[in-house]
Amino acid sequence: xxxxxxHSVTTGDLIAELASRAPxxxxxxxxxxxxxxxxxxxxxxxxxEEIQSxxxxxxxxxxxxxxAEGKTYxxxxxxxxxxxSSLHFQAQILEASPxxxxxxxxxxxxxxxxxxxxxxxxxxxxxAGFPAVRTAPVPEKGMVSALDSELMxxxxxxxxxxxxxxxxxxLAPLYVQEIVYRVLQREQFARMLYIAAKQAGGNxxxxxxxxxxxxxxxxxxxxxxxxQVNLSPSSFSHxxxxxxxxxxxxxxKELRLDRARxxxxxxxxxVTDVSRAVGYSSASHFIKxxxxxxGTTPRAYVDAQALGDQMAALRQA
Numbered sequence: 001x002x003x004x005x006x007h008s009v010t011t012g013d014l015i016a017e018l019a020s021r022a023p024x025x026x027x028x029x030x031x032x033x034x035x036x037x038x039x040x041x042x043x044x045x046x047x048x049e050e051i052q053s054x055x056x057x058x059x060x061x062x063x064x065x066x067x068a069e070g071k072t073y074x075x076x077x078x079x080x081x082x083x084x085s086s087l088h089f090q091a092q093i094l095e096a097s098p099x100x101x102x103x104x105x106x107x108x109x110x111x112x113x114x115x116x117x118x119x120x121x122x123x124x125x126x127x128a129g130f131p132a133v134r135t136a137p138v139p140e141k142g143m144v145s146a147l148d149s150e151l152m153x154x155x156x157x158x159x160x161x162x163x164x165x166x167x168x169x170x171l172a173p174l175y176v177q178e179i180v181y182r183v184l185q186r187e188q189f190a191r192m193l194y195i196a197a198k199q200a201g202g203n204x205x206x207x208x209x210x211x212x213x214x215x216x217x218x219x220x221x222x223x224x225x226x227x228q229v230n231l232s233p234s235s236f237s238h239x240x241x242x243x244x245x246x247x248x249x250x251x252x253k254e255l256r257l258d259r260a261r262x263x264x265x266x267x268x269x270x271v272t273d274v275s276r277a278v279g280y281s282s283a284s285h286f287i288k289x290x291x292x293x294x295g296t297t298p299r300a301y302v303d304a305q306a307l308g309d310q311m312a313a314l315r316q317a
Contacts, residue, residue, distance in 0.1 A: 014060040034108035046090040057081040062102030063095040204229030
């Protein structure tokens with residue numbers, strides 16, 4: 001009984017914090033890097049969104065669904081969502097009304113902080129004599145976990161600290177670090193600890209990822225990546241898949257297509273020019289792979305996004 005009362009009180013506090021910081025329908029700047037606060041007064045159709053780093057989504061009121069690579073994750077005031085980095089997905093508000101608006105926030109966490117916290121956790125685990133983390137070969141893109149009182153408490157403290165300059169400078173960074181720590185404590189994120197351990201130990205995959213991100217517009221091959229880290233192509237491919245959960249070619253393709261999507265939405269380049277800018281020598285091959293990843297052609301994708309923006313503007317008018 002006590003736990004239900006405590007959850008009700010803290011949920012009410014979270015509703016009040018988010019409601020005061022989200023005056024507009026849709027996304028509102030949360031006053032902290034990577035923090036967006038959402039308000040909706042009615043359910044929505046699925047819309048495409050993207051994140052660049054580990055993201056934590058918490059709902060104070062209402063219910064939301066995220067569809068990533070064919071899998072649906074539903075979360076609400078009792079369950080929060082964590083999504084992996086560099087992810088393109090669809091989001092849909094399931095429950096919202098003018099009397100009880102949907103209120104939530106998404107916090108994209110700096111990758112450097114995730115690595116710092118997770119590496120420290122692994123070192124402590126090793127020093128304490130715990131066995132090494134074991135994980136499935138392919139990690140989930142997202143996880144829904146029960147929102148406990150510890151995480152709820154630090155989330156509210158973090159939001160409250162954004163109200164004053166001194167608290168924002170001194171306390172907010174500490175609260176963000178604690179939020180990451182609480183999330184990484186959950187058993188299902190052993191995969192993230194595993195990746196951090198590999199990178200902290202000097203794993204060459206980290207260097208290869210940096211090389212790919214800097215040269216993806218060039219005709220890179222798996223052999224090129226392997227040469228950068230002094231491994232044979234077969235050994236590199238095996239290690240890359242073990243750490244990232246995908247092949248080097250798949251990673252490169254997703255990176256190129258995600259960048260192409262950004263350029264298309266920017267609107268300054270033609271489809272052919274975009275394909276060349278992200279490393280495709282054939283526009284038809286680019287269109288085929290874009291359709292495979294996003295479910296539509298590049299031009300149709302841009303048109304759909306423009307229509308969605310117009311509909312959203314009409315709803316807010």
